[in-house]
Amino acid sequence: MQMGNQMVKLRGGSKGLVRFFYLDEHKSCIRWRPSRKNEKAKISVDSVREVCEGKQSEIFQRYSEGSFDPNCCFSLYYGEHMESLDLVSGTGEEARTWITGLKYLMAGISDEDSLAKRQRTRDQYPSAIQKGRGGGGCWQTLSSDSQPVLRSRGSACCRLKRVLQPHSPNRATSHLSPAA
Template identity: 30%
Template sequence: MLVGTLLWKIKPGWRQQRLYRLESDGMTIWYESKAKKARSKQIFSVLHIESIREGRQSEGLRRNGRRFPESCCFSISFMGRKGNLDLAASTEQEARSWVQGLRKLMERALAMSQTEKLVQYPFEKTW
């Protein structure tokens, strides 16, 4: 995860390959969209992830992810009103590595006290 992986982001009507990588803080996922001219770089926090679902368990992947083997697909659900992030890896092993890695990071975040979260991630909105 620290090295980064090219994953397909899947949305209705399109799919786009993006580089996803775990930042050195161990709680932030960075991704880069190569489609935009500015090559925008965006992040999201593991603290905001509600669940990880393997396969085509989201509506988006059931409708738009048929091009990819089910074993390569997974969805990240976020807390609040933010929609799912539907992704597909090139291989089953890559998908499994991301799913297991994100789940371990979520467990670690849950084990942290509110004070620990604020000390380690002072600019992060905690839930």
């Protein structure tokens, strides 16, 4: 993304403009050139509210069905008024790179190292559970969404597991079974 790509920038009623788009050196702005208003030829990553794949925006709907490959199209919605920047990349792979990269930047993941670290941590959860680590294995049957929160609660998670667990066959449950 920092190396940049040529893409078509679509506008309201006219044909698109070919521009060179790139992520600035601080990974904080998407910029393009050429532009007559160089200072306005940028969008802050912080102002991007949504990244949409395909030809979903109002601008894309104005173009005929076969005008662009949907795999190469995406839109950024940014600013207080949810303005759109509608782009057509040269290939579907370029579009996916921009879409994924922008979503990571929006989530606060700015480099591959932190992304790799998060992925490794996420990958280690299942193996830690299988080996019985992490809270003494007491939270193995709880949903994955609740596990990180419960891990910090120590033995409370074991009590919660006992409450949430279905009754085991060795426990006295005769009072719950229907009368014979």
